[in-house]
Amino acid sequence: xxxxxxxxxxxxxxxxxxxxxxxxxxxxxxxxxxxxxxxxxxxxxxxxxxxxxxxxxxxxxxxxxxxxxxxxxxxxxxxxxxxxxxxxxxxxxxxxxxxxxxxxxxxxxxxxxxxxxxxxxxxxxxxxxxxxxxxxxxxxxxxxxxxxxxxxxxxxxxxxxxxxxxxxxxxxxxxxxxxxxxxxxxxxxxxxxxxxxxxxxxxx
Amino acid sequence: xxxxxxxxxxxxxxxxxxxxxxxxxxxxxxxxxxxxxxxxxxxxxxxxxxxxxxxxxxxxxxxxxxxxxxxxxxxxxxxxxxxxxxxxxxxxxxxxxxxxxxxxxxxxxxxxxxxxxxxxxxxxxxxxxxxxxxxxxxxxxxxxxxxxxxxxxxxxxxxxxxxxxxxxxxxxxxxxxxxxxxxxxxxxxxxxxxxxxxxxxxxxxxxxxxxxxxxxxxxxxxxxxxxxxxxxxxxxxxxxxxxxxxxxxxxxxxxxxxxxxxxxxxxxxxxxxxxxxxxxxxxxxxxxxxxxxxxxxxxxxxxxxxxxxxxxxxxxxxxxxxxxxxxxxxxxxxxxxxxxxxxxxxxxxxxxxxxxxxxxxxxxx
Numbered sequence: 393x394x395x396x397x398x399x400x401x402x403x404x405x406x407x408x409x410x411x412x413x414x415x416x417x418x419x420x421x422x423x424x425x426x427x428x429x430x431x432x433x434x435x436x437x438x439x440x441x442x443x444x445x446x447x448x449x450x451x452x453x454x455x456x457x458x459x460x461x462x463x464x465x466x467x468x469x470x471x472x473x474x475x476x477x478x479x480x481x482x483x484x485x486x487x488x489x490x491x492x493x494x495x496x497x498x499x500x501x502x503x504x505x506x507x508x509x510x511x512x513x514x515x516x517x518x519x520x521x522x523x524x525x526x527x528x529x530x531x532x533x534x535x536x537x538x539x540x541x542x543x544x545x546x547x548x549x550x551x552x553x554x555x556x557x558x559x560x561x562x563x564x565x566x567x568x569x570x571x572x573x574x575x576x577x578x579x580x581x582x583x584x585x586x587x588x589x590x591x592x593x594x595x596x
Numbered sequence: 597x598x599x600x601x602x603x604x605x606x607x608x609x610x611x612x613x614x615x616x617x618x619x620x621x622x623x624x625x626x627x628x629x630x631x632x633x634x635x636x637x638x639x640x641x642x643x644x645x646x647x648x649x650x651x652x653x654x655x656x657x658x659x660x661x662x663x664x665x666x667x668x669x670x671x672x673x674x675x676x677x678x679x680x681x682x683x684x685x686x687x688x689x690x691x692x693x694x695x696x697x698x699x700x701x702x703x704x705x706x707x708x709x710x711x712x713x714x715x716x717x718x719x720x721x722x723x724x725x726x727x728x729x730x731x732x733x734x735x736x737x738x739x740x741x742x743x744x745x746x747x748x749x750x751x752x753x754x755x756x757x758x759x760x761x762x763x764x765x766x767x768x769x770x771x772x773x774x775x776x777x778x779x780x781x782x783x784x785x786x787x788x789x790x791x792x793x794x795x796x797x798x799x800x801x802x803x804x805x806x807x808x809x810x811x812x813x814x815x816x817x818x819x820x821x822x823x824x825x826x827x828x829x830x831x832x833x834x835x836x837x838x839x840x841x842x843x844x845x846x847x848x849x850x851x852x853x854x855x856x857x858x859x860x861x862x863x864x865x866x867x868x869x870x871x872x873x874x875x876x877x878x879x880x881x882x883x884x885x886x887x888x889x890x891x892x893x894x895x896x897x898x899x900x901x902x903x904x905x906x907x908x909x910x911x912x913x914x915x916x917x918x919x920x921x922x923x924x925x926x927x928x929x930x931x932x933x934x935x936x937x938x939x940x941x942x943x944x945x946x947x948x949x950x951x952x953x954x955x956x957x958x959x960x961x
Contacts, residue, residue, distance in 0.1 A: 428763070587824055
């Protein structure tokens, strides 16, 4: 009798269902150290990123767009704080916006055919996706796109995020630049390049 | 190049396939059963069904000399069966793997006295027969695997075992079992090799989860294919030393699911692009040299499409000129397994592929 009562009070509430048992197992995948999935990466500081941005701008002013693009893709910011990463993204987008549509494919083909070129285009693809993510988040308003933690009480689907319908013209223009670059990069580096953007743990 | 020999067995994915040494019997893993097809004339006809697993069979292998079949399957079942050929048909023996997740992949050692089963339990079960108990026993390779083992491959010495895992690493272990294996000769992978010695642990930059691993015919190089559309070849230089070379080829293609060596200077790989590709190289470098699919191959409805009547019929029915529901490749879906079929010395003269489209195809290299 008493056993049944204990049981009811403890198990009638459904909160036990949401206990994350994986977090309690020491060698579970939840406690997986993802830093083991990439080689050690040198840290890049914000000042180094700014310095590189200045060099890249100089190349742009000098008309060497290919050198500018190569320059920022050969030193992607894999290990750095958010400000450094964001600054480098802006540099890459600035370079991408200053290259004419007719020059895109030949330039990508030249870069791809050089040693280390495939790696450069993989880095470019990472920045394209990051750029698209960043501009859609700006347009989507202040609502968080994904709730950081789903509470046990939440059952339905939330309407958080949504389409960036209120995107202003400049983000729209930036997006169209990124999309046309995306198309051209896939033409040159293939679908394998998109796959690598997803598997690679060296995030930009 | 002679045309490939295509056997369309059924409209269902083939998880794995294996031929007997005489090429007269073909075993395929289809849903919960292992189906045995016998060669009748030029075709394969269903001969026998091995039913013992109660979940999807994930892998099957046939030992070339003894003719024993080993199969393994997913959760709740989690066991392997060794099927002994007898005059009355195949007799199953249960092998307790002692794992709590699905068994993903199984291969006989070249010595045929052991087999290795990869699993989702972050472990590899190395199984061998214990005469005194008349029972298959399993020993686990666990450290330092941190995720599902997706594939395994044996070194020619039957002691070293390569394993690919969803933690993006390809590893080489020793699976030395006292009393079963003769003491292995020291080599590039190590000198003393007690059980669970980690002889190498490799990861490439873009870190895709590993789909396939293979030792070169000499056993002195290791190749692996990962989900980042790459293949990576490792040349070790000796125990406790960094490898001589690790060469990674990032391709423009979709990922490869399976690869084999053809001699020391060629690798054949196939996967999500539904066709097999050839890589050539050595310790100085590797490159993609082309597809094994012969272009302009007749058949598969190409001829039918050229008739004017059919063209207008297509336009009328579907509103388009070309019937684009068929791929230009022999396989019509992902290739999941690639195996050497006929070898002469170290080189492979024919290999077989099977995939999600229910076809088994035998190719000339």
